[in-house]
Amino acid sequence: MPLELIDAGVRESADEQEYLWTLNFGPQHPATHTTLRLILTLDGETIVKAVCDIGYLHSGFEKLGEDLDYNQYVTIVDRMNYISPIANEISWHHAVEKLFDINLTPRCVYIRTIFAELARIQDHLLNVGAAALDLGAFTAFLYAFAQREKIYDICERASGQRFHPSYTRVGGLMHDVDDEWIRLVRDFVRDFPKTHNDVTRLLNRNRIFIERTKDIGVLSKEDAINLSCTGPIARASGVVRDLRKDEPYLAYRDLDFKVVCAQAGDSLARYLVRMEEMLESLKLVQQCIENLPSGPINVDVDSKLVLPDQLSTYRSIEGLIQHFELWMTNRKWNPPVEEVYGATETANGELGFYVVSDGTGVPYRARTRPPSYIHFAIFPYLIAGHQLSDIVAVLGSLNIIAAELDR
Amino acid sequence: MDHTQTLTRVTDRFGAGRFATSEFRDNFRLLANPADLFELLTFLKEVCGFDMLAELTAVDYLRYPNAKDRFGVVYGLLNTQSGERLYVRTFLNEPDLELPSAFTLWKGADWLEREVYDMYGITFAGHPDLRRILLPEEFTAHPLRKDYPLRGRGERHNFPVIARADG
Numbered sequence: 001m002p003l004e005l006i007d008a009g010v011r012e013s014a015d016e017q018e019y020l021w022t023l024n025f026g027p028q029h030p031a032t033h034t035t036l037r038l039i040l041t042l043d044g045e046t047i048v049k050a051v052c053d054i055g056y057l058h059s060g061f062e063k064l065g066e067d068l069d070y071n072q073y074v075t076i077v078d079r080m081n082y083i084s085p086i087a088n089e090i091s092w093h094h095a096v097e098k099l100f101d102i103n104l105t106p107r108c109v110y111i112r113t114i115f116a117e118l119a120r121i122q123d124h125l126l127n128v129g130a131a132a133l134d135l136g137a138f139t140a141f142l143y144a145f146a147q148r149e150k151i152y153d154i155c156e157r158a159s160g161q162r163f164h165p166s167y168t169r170v171g172g173l174m175h176d177v178d179d180e181w182i183r184l185v186r187d188f189v190r191d192f193p194k195t196h197n198d199v200t201r202l203l204n205r206n207r208i209f210i211e212r213t214k215d216i217g218v219l220s221k222e223d224a225i226n227l228s229c230t231g232p233i234a235r236a237s238g239v240v241r242d243l244r245k246d247e248p249y250l251a252y253r254d255l256d257f258k259v260v261c262a263q264a265g266d267s268l269a270r271y272l273v274r275m276e277e278m279l280e281s282l283k284l285v286q287q288c289i290e291n292l293p294s295g296p297i298n299v300d301v302d303s304k305l306v307l308p309d310q311l312s313t314y315r316s317i318e319g320l321i322q323h324f325e326l327w328m329t330n331r332k333w334n335p336p337v338e339e340v341y342g343a344t345e346t347a348n349g350e351l352g353f354y355v356v357s358d359g360t361g362v363p364y365r366a367r368t369r370p371p372s373y374i375h376f377a378i379f380p381y382l383i384a385g386h387q388l389s390d391i392v393a394v395l396g397s398l399n400i401i402a403a404e405l406d407r
Numbered sequence: 408m409d410h411t412q413t414l415t416r417v418t419d420r421f422g423a424g425r426f427a428t429s430e431f432r433d434n435f436r437l438l439a440n441p442a443d444l445f446e447l448l449t450f451l452k453e454v455c456g457f458d459m460l461a462e463l464t465a466v467d468y469l470r471y472p473n474a475k476d477r478f479g480v481v482y483g484l485l486n487t488q489s490g491e492r493l494y495v496r497t498f499l500n501e502p503d504l505e506l507p508s509a510f511t512l513w514k515g516a517d518w519l520e521r522e523v524y525d526m527y528g529i530t531f532a533g534h535p536d537l538r539r540i541l542l543p544e545e546f547t548a549h550p551l552r553k554d555y556p557l558r559g560r561g562e563r564h565n566f567p568v569i570a571r572a573d574g
Contacts, residue, residue, distance in 0.1 A: 055541040062526075063550060067557050098432050225458050225487055228515030239487060246490045337472060338431045341462060341483055341494065354481065356466050364471060367464045369483075377518040406541055 019043055023388070027056050031134050031392040034402030036376070038391070045388045050380045057406040065366030069332055070096050070170050073366060078164040080370065080404040083126050084119035086155065087346040089168040094249060095342030095353035096363075100335050102171050102305060106293040111177060112168065113251040114185060114288045115158075116344070117281040121192070122151045123347030123399070124232075124274040124281075131271060131396030132203055135212050140202045147195045150188050157181040170333070171306040172298030182289060189286045196278060203271070213267035217382040217394035220265060227378045231349025231371055233398065236273045237265035243345035250344075255287050267397035305333065332361020339365070348372055348399055372404040408491050410435045413455050420450055436494040444497050445507040448482065452512045457484035457493060460509060463519035465527045469553035476500055478529060482509070499529060508534040526551035 026037040035056040041049040061080065065073050077088040090112050097104065104112070129144030152162040158177050159165035167174050203209050219229070224237040234241060242259040244252040260276040262269035298306040301319070307326055312319030325331045335357040343352030349371035356365035375398050382394050417426065417437070426447065427438040439447050451457045462483030468474035476498035484493045497506065508531035509516040520531045521540040528549035531537060539546065546562065548555055 055539075055543070058541040060550065063555075063557060101432070223514075226514050228460055228513065228519075230461075241487055241490075336431075339466070339481075340432050340434055341481075341492075343461075350461065352462060352483075354462065354464050354483075356471075358471055365466045367466075369462045369464075373518060373522075374515060377515070381514075 020048060025391065027053075031395060032400075032402075033130060034400065034405075036400060036402050036405065038379075040388070040391075042388065047383050047386055047388065047391075050383050052376060052379055054376065054402075055406055057402045059407070061407040062366055062368060065363055067362065069361045070335075070363065073363070074168060075164065075166045077368070078166055080368065080407060081123070081346065081348060081351075081372070081401045082163070082403055083401055084123035084347050085164050086115045086167060087119035087123070087344070088351065089166065090116050090119075090250075091342075091344040091346060091351040092353055093168045093170060094344050095340065095355050096170055098342040099338065099340045099355050099357055100170065100305065100333070102299055102303075104172065105296050105299060107176075107295045108172050108297045109251045110288045110292050111158075111173060111297065113255070114285050114292075115155075115167070116250065116346075117284045117288070118151050118154060118185075118188075120281045120347040121278050121285075122148055124278050127347075127396070127399040128199060128203075128271060128274055131213075131267075131393070132199075132209065134392040134396045135209055137202060137206065137209060140199045143195050143198050143202075147188075147192055150184070150191070154181065154184045154188065157184055169298070169306065171303070172296075176297050182292070185285065185289045189282060189289065192282055193279075196275070196282075200275060204275075210268060212390075212393050213271060213397065215264075216267045216386060216390050217397060218264070218266045219378065219382060223378075223381065224265070227381070228374050229349070229378060230374075231345065231347070232260075232270055232273045232277060233349065233375055233378075235260060236262045236269040238263050243343060243350060247343075251288060252284075255284055257281075257284050267393050270397040326361075329361075334359060334361075341369075343369065346371065348401070348404075349375065368404075368407060370404045370407060372399070372401045373407075376400050376405055408433065408435070410491065410493065413451075413491065413493060416455055417447070417450070420454070421447070433492075434494055435492070436496050439495055439497050441497050441499060441503075441506055444495070445509075447495065448484075448509055448512055451484060451493065451495070456486045456488055457491075459485040459487050460513035460515050460519070461485040461492070463509070463516060463523065465523045465529055465551075467527060467551065467553045478504065478527060480506060480523065480529065504529045505532055506530075507532050508537075510534055525549070528552070 020041050020043055023040045023042055025040055026032045027035045037053040039051040040047055061076050064076050074089050074092060077092045078085040080088050125144040125148050129141035132140040155165045156162045158181050159167040159174055219237045221238040224234045224239050240261055245259055257280045260273050262273050301308045308319040308322050313323045337359045339356040341352055341354045343350045351371055352369035354367035355363050358364040429436050464481050466479045468477060468479060478499040480497050482495040508520060520534055523529050524537055525539045525541055526549055
């Protein structure tokens, strides 16, 4: 190009749009971890505007929920937030049991609480590990995964499946836990603080990690509330809300724990809140496992809500009839013709289900309120004005699970 | 949770009996006409302190026992100070499937309204960017409606197949 064509005067008078360019980020990108796409408008490396494009993993979970019964759908909700699957099951059956008005047995309540808290640790471990991985700290990710493996073992011991346990049932659990399971949980409670300490020492004073997360993706308290944020993301912005305290369910009323909050609202604060929450969760697991009540795990069979045990199914006519009643497609349960919203505090925030019943054994509508979906909607607000490289820091701190995002 | 204070304020402002109430388990609901909806939501947010839109969803009552209306839309509101939850329900019938958008009140309504539009075809007047969100733009149906079959209408089989030789 001849040099005289480059004229500074012409460039200044050009339309502003000329300097902006568009970059496609995803749907397959190492830092998205899952399938989601961002269309970025950039000024150099500064992000002017981000548009989220989702739906790549949409598989019609809610439509399937209108076809599967109250127990069968648990295998589908498992696959929503697959980082902490058992928390989804607990949340689903929490909403269903609210509809049916079931009071669980103490043993079931405590086992579910242990699993809910282990799921929180499991989720936060991956989130913290992956956020560090994206910012170049590989070791923390490996330490985190070693502990996640222990939690998989605990799930396997209880349910027979590592990844998608499908462990809860209407009015109880698939089956009871054994002494070996209790030993595994105790071992985890004993070993986990060391890993937590290792990760803390790797990241909390790591200059690169802090400089890449501090003051990045700041979410104010007002915005967090206005944008419907819940869970660690809202708490890192100073919203003092935790369903475990505010609307106690399961055994949380009996247990001693703190709600972890921060003021800054940036990526670093979200990381720190998650790290502290893991310790609080571990305290909860320890309290539950040392006070695990004895007794049945299911509500009374006479309520006609739960499957009878194997012995009574095969040896008694009442048990056989009850077993048939719950398996025949035209029988099943008789819930009230009503609708109800029930939510629990999962690792990502408020996971709620809006269950509409038409009186049959299959939900008429099984709506999920997915925290990832709501938290991904805030991404364009957080990222505007930041650099391109900050995308991974912000995405990592939001913990977007695409299977839950798209359902 | 005690809802008397909210209910008193709503009655003082709108008059008694304007909105039917119902309660099931811990869900307390107000039933509003689509025409009154925006005024009620604004009042609940500005005066009663429901600063978070926790949930927004719709239900298709096509095959629901004794249902009079086709669609129901539910707004799950939350007061983050007192922890009070309130559900505002409204019913819609074809062909008038339009509601005012709550985006100006709660920015969190953005994607929630887009999802309801995508799945049920209910439009929200005043929404800044009402496009499909989970399904592709060229999709023609609203799949969570009850008259949409579980296995779809063959959309999955109608994509052009690209063989390796042409690729």
